[in-house]
Amino acid sequence: xxxxxxxxxxxxASVGESVTITCLASEDIYGSLVWYQQKPGKSPQLLIYxxxxxxxxxxxxxxxxxxxxxxxxxINSLQPEDFASYYCQNGLSTPWTFGGGTKLELK
Amino acid sequence: xxxxxxxxxxxxxxxxxxxxxxxxxxxxxxSYDISWIKQRPGQALEWxxxxxxxxxxxxxNEKFKGKATLTVDKSSSTAFMQLSSLTPEDxxxxxxARVDYGGYxxxxxxxxGTLVTVSS
Numbered sequence: 001x002x003x004x005x006x007x008x009x010x011x012x013a014s015v016g017e018s019v020t021i022t023c024l025a026s027e028d029i030y031g032s033l034v035w036y037q038q039k040p041g042k043s044p045q046l047l048i049y050x051x052x053x054x055x056x057x058x059x060x061x062x063x064x065x066x067x068x069x070x071x072x073x074x075i076n077s078l079q080p081e082d083f084a085s086y087y088c089q090n091g092l093s094t095p096w097t098f099g100g101g102t103k104l105e106l107k
Numbered sequence: 108x109x110x111x112x113x114x115x116x117x118x119x120x121x122x123x124x125x126x127x128x129x130x131x132x133x134x135x136x137x138s139y140d141i142s143w144i145k146q147r148p149g150q151a152l153e154w155x156x157x158x159x160x161x162x163x164x165x166x167x168n169e170k171f172k173g174k175a176t177l178t179v180d181k182s183s184s185t186a187f188m189q190l191s192s193l194t195p196e197d198x199x200x201x202x203x204a205r206v207d208y209g210g211y212x213x214x215x216x217x218x219x220g221t222l223v224t225v226s227s
Contacts, residue, residue, distance in 0.1 A: 032210070
């Protein structure tokens with residue numbers, strides 16, 4: 001199975017700041033990296049797929065980058081609604097695996 | 108619009124089984140696989156398995172073989188997951204999600220989740 005390791009596990013930031021979350025795959029996933037946002041009590045919401053492709057309706061302050069085994073999610077100019085948990089996912093092969101999550105909290 | 112509507116919360120006893128449902132609408136049910144994903148309280152997401160509604164073919168995470176059984180009813184565009192021999196470790200929110208493919212896979216549409224609580 002492909003292991004997905006996210007860092008940091010938690011992160012405190014202020015509105016207006018920019019943050020970066022990273023995801024490391026245990027092997028090359030050839031850009032097949034997906035990012036989700038999850039708010040408490042809600043289902044995960046797709047943000048980015050194919051490492052860099054922004055899902056329709058997602059604000060452009062969200063961006064993804066990376067290749068091979070190393071990927072990043074950057075959020076520019078944090079808005080109040082961005083404070084949530086974020087998960088990466090291996091989309092290359094089953095079992096599709098998720099990172100342990102990053103909880104983004106308001107400083 | 109695409110919607111996945113899951114059945115309501117379940118309270119069950121250890122050793123029992125439970126079957127939860129996921130009714131799809133807004134797209135051709137047989138054109139996309141449905142996956143099931145587990146999330147224990149405060150924990151990360153775990154992929155359980157997927158089913159092709161057209162063929163009924165299934166694929167499971169080895170960890171959940173023998174625990175989860177995936178089926179569909181094409182006539183009602185509904186996917187089902189049965190969990191057997193329940194233990195407290197099965198207490199979790201279970202999501203269904205539509206699988207999108209483009210050389211790789213992602214989950215663009217999710218159900219609202221079904222909370223399964225296993226307690227004596």
